[in-house]
Amino acid sequence: MKPIQDKNTQVKYLKERLEIFLEVLEAIDEETAGIEDIDRLIKMIDDIEEKIEQFKQRS
Incomplete structure (x- = not known):
């Protein structure tokens, strides 16, 4: 998958x-x-946070 570079995207x-x-x-x-439900929510937040950090590095 190609990295998302465009800010709007x-x-x-x-x-x-x-x-x-x-x-x-x-x-x-x-x-x-x-606990599984809570773990799933935490994982989703962690994934979003990781993606934000990736986007910051591409700026």
Whole structure:
């Protein structure tokens, strides 16, 4: 996959990832959420943070 260099494309990518995160977060039932669910959310945030750092380095 070709690295995303364009700032607008980077922002669009991050917005899409955050939308997915919010959808997953909203779908989790706080009454039955387990460690796996929380770990999945943390992994998603870590992936987004990693991508932000990659984008910073390409600037």
